[in-house]
Amino acid sequence: MKVRITIDHALKKYDGNTVIPDLSLVVEEGELFTLLGPSGCGKTTLLRMIAGFNSVEGGKFLFNDKEINNLSPSKRNIGMVFQNYAIFPHMSVKENVMFGLKNRKLPQDEIEKTTAKFLRLMQIEQFKDRMPDKLSGGQQQRVALARALAISPDVLLMDEPLSNLDAKLRIEMRKVIKDIQREVGITTVYVTHDQEEAMAISDRIAVMNGGVIQQIGSPRELYQRPQNLFVATFIGHTNIVKAKLAGNNILFDGYKLVLDNLKDVPDQEVQVSIRPEEFIINEDTSSEGMDAVVEDYVFLGLTTQYFVRLADGDAVEIIRESIVGKDLAVGQHVKLQVKTEKINVYDASEAAMTLIRKE
Amino acid sequence: MRIDGFRKDKAVWTLISVLIFIFFFMFIVYPIFSILKSSIYENGAFTLENFRRFFGESYYSSTLINSLKIAVVVALCSLALGIPLAYFNTMYVLKGSTAIQIITILCSMSAPFVGAYSWILMFGRSGAITKFLSDVFGFKMPNIYGFAGIVIVMTTKLFPLVYLYVCGAIKNIDNSLLEASESMGVVGVKRFWKITFQLCVPSVLAVTMMVFIRALADYGTPALIGEGYRTFSVEIYKQYMGEGGNSHGFASAISVVAIAITAVFFFAQRYFANKHSFKMNALHPIQKKKAKGFYNVFIHVVSYALVAFSFLPQVYLVYCSFRKTTPSGQSFIEGYSLNNYRLFFARMGESVWNTLLLGGFTLIVTISIAVLISYLIVRLPSKLNNTIDTLSMLPYVIPGSVVGIALVISYSTRPLVLTGTFIIMVIAISIRRMPYTIRSSVATLQQIPITVEEAAESLGTTRGRTFLRITIPMMSNGIISGAILSWITILTELSTSIILYSSNTITLTLATYNFVSRGNYGCAAASASILTFFTALSLVLFFRISKTKDLSM
Numbered sequence: 001m002k003v004r005i006t007i008d009h010a011l012k013k014y015d016g017n018t019v020i021p022d023l024s025l026v027v028e029e030g031e032l033f034t035l036l037g038p039s040g041c042g043k044t045t046l047l048r049m050i051a052g053f054n055s056v057e058g059g060k061f062l063f064n065d066k067e068i069n070n071l072s073p074s075k076r077n078i079g080m081v082f083q084n085y086a087i088f089p090h091m092s093v094k095e096n097v098m099f100g101l102k103n104r105k106l107p108q109d110e111i112e113k114t115t116a117k118f119l120r121l122m123q124i125e126q127f128k129d130r131m132p133d134k135l136s137g138g139q140q141q142r143v144a145l146a147r148a149l150a151i152s153p154d155v156l157l158m159d160e161p162l163s164n165l166d167a168k169l170r171i172e173m174r175k176v177i178k179d180i181q182r183e184v185g186i187t188t189v190y191v192t193h194d195q196e197e198a199m200a201i202s203d204r205i206a207v208m209n210g211g212v213i214q215q216i217g218s219p220r221e222l223y224q225r226p227q228n229l230f231v232a233t234f235i236g237h238t239n240i241v242k243a244k245l246a247g248n249n250i251l252f253d254g255y256k257l258v259l260d261n262l263k264d265v266p267d268q269e270v271q272v273s274i275r276p277e278e279f280i281i282n283e284d285t286s287s288e289g290m291d292a293v294v295e296d297y298v299f300l301g302l303t304t305q306y307f308v309r310l311a312d313g314d315a316v317e318i319i320r321e322s323i324v325g326k327d328l329a330v331g332q333h334v335k336l337q338v339k340t341e342k343i344n345v346y347d348a349s350e351a352a353m354t355l356i357r358k359e
Numbered sequence: 360m361r362i363d364g365f366r367k368d369k370a371v372w373t374l375i376s377v378l379i380f381i382f383f384f385m386f387i388v389y390p391i392f393s394i395l396k397s398s399i400y401e402n403g404a405f406t407l408e409n410f411r412r413f414f415g416e417s418y419y420s421s422t423l424i425n426s427l428k429i430a431v432v433v434a435l436c437s438l439a440l441g442i443p444l445a446y447f448n449t450m451y452v453l454k455g456s457t458a459i460q461i462i463t464i465l466c467s468m469s470a471p472f473v474g475a476y477s478w479i480l481m482f483g484r485s486g487a488i489t490k491f492l493s494d495v496f497g498f499k500m501p502n503i504y505g506f507a508g509i510v511i512v513m514t515t516k517l518f519p520l521v522y523l524y525v526c527g528a529i530k531n532i533d534n535s536l537l538e539a540s541e542s543m544g545v546v547g548v549k550r551f552w553k554i555t556f557q558l559c560v561p562s563v564l565a566v567t568m569m570v571f572i573r574a575l576a577d578y579g580t581p582a583l584i585g586e587g588y589r590t591f592s593v594e595i596y597k598q599y600m601g602e603g604g605n606s607h608g609f610a611s612a613i614s615v616v617a618i619a620i621t622a623v624f625f626f627a628q629r630y631f632a633n634k635h636s637f638k639m640n641a642l643h644p645i646q647k648k649k650a651k652g653f654y655n656v657f658i659h660v661v662s663y664a665l666v667a668f669s670f671l672p673q674v675y676l677v678y679c680s681f682r683k684t685t686p687s688g689q690s691f692i693e694g695y696s697l698n699n700y701r702l703f704f705a706r707m708g709e710s711v712w713n714t715l716l717l718g719g720f721t722l723i724v725t726i727s728i729a730v731l732i733s734y735l736i737v738r739l740p741s742k743l744n745n746t747i748d749t750l751s752m753l754p755y756v757i758p759g760s761v762v763g764i765a766l767v768i769s770y771s772t773r774p775l776v777l778t779g780t781f782i783i784m785v786i787a788i789s790i791r792r793m794p795y796t797i798r799s800s801v802a803t804l805q806q807i808p809i810t811v812e813e814a815a816e817s818l819g820t821t822r823g824r825t826f827l828r829i830t831i832p833m834m835s836n837g838i839i840s841g842a843i844l845s846w847i848t849i850l851t852e853l854s855t856s857i858i859l860y861s862s863n864t865i866t867l868t869l870a871t872y873n874f875v876s877r878g879n880y881g882c883a884a885a886s887a888s889i890l891t892f893f894t895a896l897s898l899v900l901f902f903r904i905s906k907t908k909d910l911s912m
């Protein structure tokens with residue numbers, strides 16, 4: 001069954017301590033939805049509320065139109081993959097995968113068939129009679145995934161499933177997860193604090209901070225149009241440059257930009273988020289742009305990274321495709337321009353909300 | 360220069376291995392050999408007469424069947440009581456769970472026959488509760504002597520062991536395993552059976568074996584409460600003491616049978632344990648839940664009842680120790696006094712001193728050898744050291760009284776006469792304690808990363824110095840808590856010392872036993888209470904030092 005998960009004004013407290021004050025979101029059918037945020041922001045807490053392992057202090061959790069607040073985890077038909085895999089150490093790989101199926105009292109041949117199918121799908125057939133302590137981390141991860149999927153759950157929940165793996169295996173496994181999720185077409189909630197992993201794997205991402213959702217969107221939306229400064233800095237890397245807003249104009253120190261996608265707001269102080277690749281470096285100091293001095297640079301092969309100081313004393317980081325021949329010199333004066341359509345503008349308040357219109 | 364230091368170092372460790380090997384050979388291998396020889400060799404000729412007699416006459420062979428019956432039933436009862444209590448106290452919030460923990464430990468540590476004695480005082484033919492019930496309600500207490508009595512008393516003493524082991528195992532289970540099971544629809548009793556219990560199987564097997572061996576070999580309980588129900592541990596003692604007018608040869612034959620049977624069970628246990636071995640460590644231990652409604656009441660009632668059931672005998676004895684007795688000490692009368700204690704100190708006061716002295720020496724011998732052996736096994740494995748490892752486990756399968764008899768047979772004639780001495784008691788008890796102490800030292804040592812020692816060696820210290828300056832200090836917590844547990848078991852040791860003691864080396868436990876068997880119940884209660892006091896004191900020390908509420912033997 002295809003399931004849409006709706007969370008409506010969820011509230012979570014631990015002994016009177018509010019961890020999630022008021023959270024709403026919808027995970028669409030068959031979507032791979034990621035909860036992303038810094039450590040301690042409540043991702044695991046929310047995931048375990050969906051699973052039913054955490055109590056719900058307020059709000060509603062729905063699978064399609066059915067409220068599940070008081071349904072025990074065993075009745076929710078979920079597949080769960082844990083950070084430490086939670087493979088039963090006293091059962092072989094095959095017995096682990098069969099465990100949930102056996103409990104459903106299916107006919108033996110069907111159990112065997114489904115088990116074999118998922119062992120094959122996860123490419124762990126050759127280990128099927130091994131005990132878990134004789135598997136590598138990546139193999140254990142595959143067992144955990146096969147076990148969760150074998151019961152054909154309505155919803156797949158994963159809490160940092162890759163965080164115990166080394167970097168190379170992480171990249172390999174996230175492709176495995178994404179492929180199998182596509183193939184099975186199961187609604188999936190995925191938790192991670194690794195933004196690159198989130199970008200690589202997700203259909204949509206909810207960025208959380210302090211138990212509050214900052215923004216929900218596709219990886220592209222989050223990167224290109226972050227709704228507030230937290231998202232802009234959490235996803236990818238960015239430079240914040242102070243400026244003034246006057247009508248359609250953004251006024252930097254000695255540099256003026258015209259934006260055609262600004263909201264209709266009064267003139268004010270603003271913060272402009274400019275990612276390293278959104279700067280254009282101009283060696284001609286007589287041209288238009290912000291005054292800057294090159295302080296250092298690092299040649300990275302494909303790109304070169306420059307550390308540059310603006311006239312007002314702020315340091316910014318710039319990345320551009322490496323050039324052949326003579327590079328900029330340390331101490332050299334340059335003018336900086338920006339790719340107008342890419343930058344984002346935020347108000348100067350604490351929440352630092354975007355001033356860019358929705359497209 | 361460096362090479363020389365290295366060589367010398369190696370020589371020292373080899374010397375230690377050899378010395379330990381000689382010690383084990385003299386006091387484990389040779390005595391076993393002697394007992395074997397004495398069972399099949401009489402008056403200078405080979406004979407199987409002793410075995411023929413044992414298996415041929417049902418009067419004797421039945422003792423073996425009886426002991427096995429008791430061991431099996433006690434093991435099953437202990438599992439039936441210990442596992443639920445452990446489950447309740449690890450999965451659910453119980454009021455007073457710390458008290459439950461401490462009381463069960465205290466019970467598991469008491470001398471077994473003390474429980475039997477207390478049961479007789481309460482429920483025996485002229486026991487206080489028996490009388491009360493028949494006087495007030497006209498209710499006739501069922502007979503507690505014989506099989507039922509032995510089983511009840513041993514179970515109250517041994518189910519706490521099951522409880523402690525299973526608690527330890529459940530605490531090692533990661534919560535996510537239970538959640539994973541729940542997410543796949545397996546909850547409640549089914550989950551307990553398929554996951555929780557299965558994950559405890561290695562511990563359950565180990566503790567079942569321990570309970571089984573102790574029940575099989577216990578001397579004091581059947582001797583006191585068994586009456587007509589004869590077990591082989593009592594029979595060995597009787598034969599040895601010549602009560603049936605018989606020879607050491609026959610006692611040896613029974614001992615050999617006992618060793619063989621225990622060994623069979625031991626290896627069976629090892630076989631199953633190896634098949635069931637897996638690694639676990641809990642990142643997120645199980646969080647206790649609050650049980651609801653009737654179930655909550657139920658688990659509280661069951662837990663308290665079990666604890667009270669096993670603790671009652673000790674409490675009752677302490678109470679009795681303050682009661683007035685008839686001048687002979689045979690029966691208790693109205694009123695309270697400290698007379699029992701006064702009498703005890705007048706007659707057996709030296710036993711307290713003996714106990715402390717014997718305990719202290721035994722402890723030093725046990726711990727030093729065990730620590731050295733664990734180092735040899737873990738860090739310097741070699742053929743010789745592996746042999747030492749195997750030898751050190753032998754006493755585990757040898758009933759206590761057999762250890763005693765074997766040593767007497769081996770060292771009662773020249774050139775080395777040790778019988779009746781203080782030394783033979785020290786050796787016997789430390790040998791019996793060795794398997795446990797070595798296992799716990801090995802476990803402690805295995806947790807210390809070898810890199811720390813390598814770092815010390817890379818800085819130029821020798822192995823020996825590293826051992827003294829780095830390894831031992833790092834092991835010290837484990838060593839000390841292990842030592843206290845050994846200390847308590849030494850305090851309450853009966854079955855070996857009853858064969859080896861002389862009037863100069865009588866211990867508190869032996870004194871208690873003598874008072875009981877002579878019918879001086881007042882003094883017996885007093886000395887049993889002193890024993891309980893020492894045990895409790897040592898436990899408090901243990902918890903202070905080890906900073907845990909868990910323990911394993």
Ligand SMILES: Nc1ncnc2c1ncn2[C@@H]1O[C@H](COP(=O)(O)OP(=O)(O)OP(=O)(O)O)[C@@H](O)[C@H]1O
Binds near residue numbers: 038041
């Ligand atoms: N059982 C609990 N009792 C009390 N507080 C808790 C409990 N579990 C989590 N918290 C608190 O709730 C907050 C959110 O925790 P949560 O585990 O959901 O964070 P997270 O986003 O998953 O972090 P991480 O990325 O480190 O896993 C934290 O401040 C944490 O201290």
Ligand SMILES: [Mg+2]
Binds near residue numbers: 043044045159
């Ligand atoms: Mg988490």
